[in-house]
């Protein structure tokens with residue numbers, strides 16, 4: 001049976017191969033291990049294999065896991081909230097997470113900024129954009145991204161790090177790449193419009209099945225769950 005350490009090695013090898021094919025520095029693509037539905041033991045196993053950044057979709061589950069790992073003495077982990085965020089959950093997120101990639105409206109960003117405890121560094125955030133325009137999906141419309149990004153960047157306890165997108169699966173790889181290319185174009189355009197701030201450096205796109213396509217189009221952070229931890233056996237509830 002494949003272990004988490006073996007799977008991690010396999011994912012890192014995939015990232016290196018695609019970077020080599022496209023002339024990209026593998027050090028410029030971060031790996032976020034998406035640990036939703038898997039327990040603290042799985043996270044500790046990945047951490048022992050050198051993985052330090054973890055993503056969670058469900059706030060309560062994430063907060064419990066963060067506490068469990070701290071109690072187990074596993075230090076130096078970085079936690080990213082990547083799931084849809086409701087107003088009544090922002091305080092827990094502001095108090096426990098390091099990053100929020102799924103900021104999709106100003107009201108949520110304002111609450112996160114107000115609720116970020118003074119003793120912690122600013123919360124690192126990405127604006128989630130609905131790059132393929134799927135009607136039911138979360139995310140800021142591309143046409144509104146600049147205004148939203150400017151407003152979020154002005155909040156005192158947040159640091160705007162870039163964009164995140166979760167495009168719907170497309171009929172083929174070429175179509176998927178085109179969506180990732182659109183996201184990359186929006187990212188570079190926004191970056192220029194914001195005055196090229198140094199820490200606006202994150203384009204979060206690509207998952208287990210399509211990380212190669214996303215990296216080929218400029219992803220700087222891939223969010224990988226099942227290729228590291230295995231298939232999710234149940235759906236956790238929010």
Ligand SMILES: *Cc1c(COP(=O)(O)O)cnc(C)c1O
Pocket residue numbers: 034036057082083166207208209223224225226227
């Ligand atoms: C679950 C999830 C992932 C990981 O998906 P895999 O296909 O298991 O790699 C990445 N990003 C988001 C936002 C997710 O919800």
